[in-house]
Amino acid sequence: MPKVALFxxxxxxLKDITLSDAVFGIEPNHQALYDVVxxxxxxxxxxxxxxxxxxxxxxxxxxxxxxxxxxxxxxxTIRAPQWRGGGVVFAPVPRDYSIxxxxxxxxxxxxxxxxxxxxxxxxxxxxxxxxxxFKTKAFLQILTDLKMSGRTLFILDxxxxxxxQSASNIPxxxxxxxxxxxxxxxxxxxxxxxxxxxxxxxxEVLG
Numbered sequence: 001m002p003k004v005a006l007f008x009x010x011x012x013x014l015k016d017i018t019l020s021d022a023v024f025g026i027e028p029n030h031q032a033l034y035d036v037v038x039x040x041x042x043x044x045x046x047x048x049x050x051x052x053x054x055x056x057x058x059x060x061x062x063x064x065x066x067x068x069x070x071x072x073x074x075x076x077t078i079r080a081p082q083w084r085g086g087g088v089v090f091a092p093v094p095r096d097y098s099i100x101x102x103x104x105x106x107x108x109x110x111x112x113x114x115x116x117x118x119x120x121x122x123x124x125x126x127x128x129x130x131x132x133x134f135k136t137k138a139f140l141q142i143l144t145d146l147k148m149s150g151r152t153l154f155i156l157d158x159x160x161x162x163x164x165q166s167a168s169n170i171p172x173x174x175x176x177x178x179x180x181x182x183x184x185x186x187x188x189x190x191x192x193x194x195x196x197x198x199x200x201x202x203x204e205v206l207g
Contacts, residue, residue, distance in 0.1 A: 156177050
């Protein structure tokens, strides 16, 4: 079972704790990570692109000139794709890009992401994150005390509006509850800070 240090939000080490092997100590499954990341990125696509085919553009109801005798190429409509203002060949239409992934694969990908972060020394556990006021400066102090730089993801055990709002103006800092942090969020972060309560919830659900 992996052992990690437990800190408070001021950066002081409190004690060592043991994490669950089933969640934080597995061999990362790269196929599951790939499938879930691909599905999450695909679901972010709007799929609202649209262009008109020759059946949808306006005009072109009559033949522009007779079939034979003019010396010009035969044409059936001025809204064919080769005409200016004509329809688009194989025009894109609105579609749903989402990909379905099994629940067990999603859970395996989450366990793999957490385990990969821990093995790369990119995961830190704190007892809690609390603020007394809505203030960006106060959250910046937490980042400084914990010696966090770059993209940092904070995972809380429950929604804390004060912490969430205080971090919203800081580039690279993101705050999520334990059940809303995705595989993409975890992998994109340079550092992942998880509260002790969130660790317990993750071990309960994913273990």
